[in-house]
Amino acid sequence: MKKSQPEIGLFIPCYVDQFFPQVAIATLELLEKLGCKVSYPLGQTCCGQPLANAGYERDTEGSSRHFLELFKQFDYIVAPSGSCVLHVKEHFPKLSDMEQEQNRVHDRIYELTEFLTDVLKVDSLKGSFPKKVGFHSSCHGLRGLRLASSSEMNVTPFNKAKQLLQNLEGLEWVELSRVDECCGFGGTFSVTEEALSVQMGRDRLQDHQSHQVEIVTGGDMSCLMHLQGIADREGSSLKFMHVAEILNQAIL
Amino acid sequence: MSHPKAASQFLKDHANSLWHDETLWMVREKRDAISKTIPEWEELRNLASQIKDKVLSNLDVYLENFEANAQKNGIKVHWAKDAAEHNQIVLGILREKNCQAIVKSKSILTEECHLNPYLEKNGVEVVDTDLGERIVQFLQQPPSHIVMPAIHLKKRDISALFHEKLQTEKGNEDPSYLTNAARLHLRKKFLGSKVAITGVNFGVAETGEFVVCTNEGNADMGVHLADVHIACMGIEKIIPRRKDLGVFLRLLARSATGQPITNYNSHFRSPAKGKEIHLVLVDNGRSLQLAREKFRNSLKCIRCGACMNTCPIYRRSGGYSYGSTVPGPIGSILSPGLDMKKYSTLPFASTLCGSCSDVCPVKINIHEQLYEWRQEITKHHGEFGKGLSMKLASGIFKSPLAYKISGSTMRKAIKLLPKGLIYNPLNVWGKNRDLPEAPKESFQEWYKKNRG
Numbered sequence A: 001m002k003k004s005q006p007e008i009g010l011f012i013p014c015y016v017d018q019f020f021p022q023v024a025i026a027t028l029e030l031l032e033k034l035g036c037k038v039s040y041p042l043g044q045t046c047c048g049q050p051l052a053n054a055g056y057e058r059d060t061e062g063s064s065r066h067f068l069e070l071f072k073q074f075d076y077i078v079a080p081s082g083s084c085v086l087h088v089k090e091h092f093p094k095l096s097d098m099e100q101e102q103n104r105v106h107d108r109i110y111e112l113t114e115f116l117t118d119v120l121k122v123d124s125l126k127g128s129f130p131k132k133v134g135f136h137s138s139c140h141g142l143r144g145l146r147l148a149s150s151s152e153m154n155v156t157p158f159n160k161a162k163q164l165l166q167n168l169e170g171l172e173w174v175e176l177s178r179v180d181e182c183c184g185f186g187g188t189f190s191v192t193e194e195a196l197s198v199q200m201g202r203d204r205l206q207d208h209q210s211h212q213v214e215i216v217t218g219g220d221m222s223c224l225m226h227l228q229g230i231a232d233r234e235g236s237s238l239k240f241m242h243v244a245e246i247l248n249q250a251i252l
Numbered sequence B: 001m002s003h004p005k006a007a008s009q010f011l012k013d014h015a016n017s018l019w020h021d022e023t024l025w026m027v028r029e030k031r032d033a034i035s036k037t038i039p040e041w042e043e044l045r046n047l048a049s050q051i052k053d054k055v056l057s058n059l060d061v062y063l064e065n066f067e068a069n070a071q072k073n074g075i076k077v078h079w080a081k082d083a084a085e086h087n088q089i090v091l092g093i094l095r096e097k098n099c100q101a102i103v104k105s106k107s108i109l110t111e112e113c114h115l116n117p118y119l120e121k122n123g124v125e126v127v128d129t130d131l132g133e134r135i136v137q138f139l140q141q142p143p144s145h146i147v148m149p150a151i152h153l154k155k156r157d158i159s160a161l162f163h164e165k166l167q168t169e170k171g172n173e174d175p176s177y178l179t180n181a182a183r184l185h186l187r188k189k190f191l192g193s194k195v196a197i198t199g200v201n202f203g204v205a206e207t208g209e210f211v212v213c214t215n216e217g218n219a220d221m222g223v224h225l226a227d228v229h230i231a232c233m234g235i236e237k238i239i240p241r242r243k244d245l246g247v248f249l250r251l252l253a254r255s256a257t258g259q260p261i262t263n264y265n266s267h268f269r270s271p272a273k274g275k276e277i278h279l280v281l282v283d284n285g286r287s288l289q290l291a292r293e294k295f296r297n298s299l300k301c302i303r304c305g306a307c308m309n310t311c312p313i314y315r316r317s318g319g320y321s322y323g324s325t326v327p328g329p330i331g332s333i334l335s336p337g338l339d340m341k342k343y344s345t346l347p348f349a350s351t352l353c354g355s356c357s358d359v360c361p362v363k364i365n366i367h368e369q370l371y372e373w374r375q376e377i378t379k380h381h382g383e384f385g386k387g388l389s390m391k392l393a394s395g396i397f398k399s400p401l402a403y404k405i406s407g408s409t410m411r412k413a414i415k416l417l418p419k420g421l422i423y424n425p426l427n428v429w430g431k432n433r434d435l436p437e438a439p440k441e442s443f444q445e446w447y448k449k450n451r452g
Helices: A014-019 A021-033 A049-071 A082-090 A096-108 A112-119 A139-144 A160-165 A194-210 A221-233 A243-250 B003-012 B014-035 B041-057 B059-072 B083-096 B108-112 B115-121 B131-138 B155-166 B175-191 B218-225 B242-256 B286-291 B296-300 B306-310 B312-317 B328-338 B355-359 B366-381 B384-398 B400-416 B443-451
Strands: A007-010 A037-039 A076-079 A109-111 A132-136 A172-174 A215-218 A239-242 B076-080 B101-104 B125-128 B195-198 B202-204 B209-214 B228-234 B264-268 B276-282
Touching (some): A014 A021, A021 A037, A021 A076, A021 A243, A049 A082, A049 A096, A076 A096, A076 A112, A082 A139, A096 A109, A132 A160, A132 A194, A139 B355, B003 B014, B003 B312, B076 B083, B083 B195, B125 B131, B131 B175, B155 B175, B175 B218, B209 B228, B355 B366
8 A cells, every 4th residue: 555545544433333343344344445544543432422412512522532632643534424423523512722633623524425425536336236225314414414415405416325326236226205304313312202203213114115125224323223123123124234334245 | 291291192193193294294395396496495595594694683773773664654663572561562552442352363473472361361352363373262272383373183173163163064074164164253253353463474674564474364354454453573573675575475485385475465564544553573582582692593583384394303293292382493492592491301302303404494503503402401401310321421431441341331231131121111212122233242342353
């Protein structure tokens, strides 16, 4: 590898680290296959999002500081999560003594699919994935990072994950009835508003099932964990894979 | 009642909550379809947002201009600092005119001020003339939606209600038949009322006129038959110029119901000969909200209700679950400004999905304000349980070692504990959802072995 190659820091959200290591491995391998120089700084914890969304942003100074220290030297920071990237960009408390690091990280952190389309300029990937795939648009990625056009707005339609997936051989992209309705996870919402959260999840699953989706994919494991939790409980045959897993598996 | 409790009650009638969700989603789809026929839609939203920004930044000046111009036109202008003063002013006018019965077209402001019960307590009969409002008034319910007040009711509910109140045929659910019955009933009320109350959608500073938008023409019917018109207006309803209506009227009905324009957009400028127009300008917490930097632009709201129709929470929990005059996302950022304790659960009744902000015709950053209200509310009303576990979590995430220990403990616990223990009644996650299968090792552990 060339010395001048940009250094990419892999940011793995805490629940991915703990519950979905295969997603983190897929992300790492995918980036490596695409010729990136990736390293995973050890000692990562949670970015602080659950606290901040619960109304305790002021208690996340420690975790934010820790994050900035770990990642400040990288040219790019990439994570397989729109939600956690949005948190780092928008909801870190202002740290007056780390303003420079904070700005640098803000400008250099990317969700995986946007890193592929916007920085690596991947137009399409060669590979095969012969399945009917339904895409769950995570709200923070969609409306926070604008990874796709939201259905409310009158703009030219786009979807960065679709751009990467649609040219895989055999992959059938399924259009849902409600293309970007929230799944109801919402962090602590999933527990504080349990009844609503579960109903929203069931309604999302119904949309996928009624379109004969085989695999539900998305850019955020938190949404998929919630949807899969309901699907498994109800004995559904739907399978769930992160976008990184599909891409990494397809372009073997 | 807290929002989660009210929401879970609403969801118990699954067929009804599904119907409610689908009905409002249909309105959202109509709004999507028509907004996409306007190529400059996003530009219109930008313009509307900027005009409202300008109004809010110069509200004092615009209000004084508006008052002066309205007075020149012969309108009597009153100022009310709060709901109580507003109600007293209205009652004062009614007493002066010796009026015992009034008709009122839709006004969320008078709902906010609880004008109806106040007037009734003082011996005045109030008849809401908007069909949906009349229906909920018969039921002694507040509106469950600001544009479609009776959206929570089905045809058969209304048929039964009208059979009881208006003696319509039992079991006749034909909408035209029921509407005609309401029309005949309301006509008598219109003819018998000397005073009509309306809300105000837009107050035009440069001309001193105001605009009232309805679909049923009930505001006009009431006002033109009465001798006295009392218009109640929140001080944030100002627009600078008449031509700004070219922006707002294009956005309002399209966002609200998917119509190109409301059927009646009536301009009131000066009273007809021998008649009077009174305009009551109401603050009721708006100046306070204006002073809150993070929340001030909630005052841009033109009350289209689009955020309710799009909200996945509102659609599945119903308007009453919010317990506030204005329900849904916009209500959840307005209400805590009026009473933070009473409405403390509302900013948490959201996944922060942001659909409300993208649908809003005046580009209020609703979901970001929900997030900001959470930060304020936890300073005052931290629930003990959540507050404590969040404090623990904060300690864990600061320290990699503490995180590692608690993480692997958690994974091992999930693997070893019998299902009955994981899914005990205290584990809310597990009530209706499985937990993910715990992997052998974390990514961190895998990485050290394979890339270290």
